[in-house]
Amino acid sequence: MNREASDFSPGSRHIGYTVVCFVAVPVYDTEVCLLKKLILYGSKHGCTEKCAYLLRDQLGKVDTVDLCQSPSVDLESYDTIFIGSSVYAGQINKAVARFCTANLTILQKKQIGLFICCGLPDKAIEQLETGFPKKLVQIARAKGYFGYQLDMARLSFFERMLVRVLGKRQNERDIRHAAIKDFAQIFMQAS
DSSP: OOOOGGGSOTTOOOOOOOOOOOOOOOOOOHHHHSOOEEEEEEOSSSHHHHHHHHHHHHHSSOEEEETTTOOOOOOTTOSEEEEEEEEETTEEOHHHHHHHHHTHHHHTTSEEEEEEEOSOGGGHHHHHHHHSOHHHHHHOSEEEEOEEEEOGGGSOHHHHHHHHHTTOOSOEEEEOHHHHHHHHHHHHHHO
16 A cells, blocks of 8 residues: 555654454343333222322332233243232232242242232231232242222222121222332342
């Protein structure tokens, strides 16, 4: 290659060419590296769904699935799974109970958080512990009671009669925002 004298500094002589190499540096997809979280819930009249989304707002980027609408979920790509259920007549949501039983082996390998919504605050944790499979309750990093909501217009005739027998005649709402925030904090500190 011909070079002009102005290409070099005075007194220097051309001795060859330098080969510049480009090194491949791995680039990581931050979406893959972050611990993936999933909220699964079953809601009959909307309170548990509302609480699931309030929890999602606290946690940031989290996938959310209603097990009543989508009873089959691939859990392999998630590290942390939150499972929430409404409680009626002392029983957790049937779709949630079926899902937990069918996927217990996979769920036991994940970080688990369990929460419920029910109208009996004094019995809430007891209902959570008897409603979810024992092995899941034992490994749960957190168990939470997020409150309840009673919307008479959403209840069936039979349900309205039942709540009236219990002495409730009007809409009630007790969503426990502080409990949801505290529950989320347990998992945010470990991330």
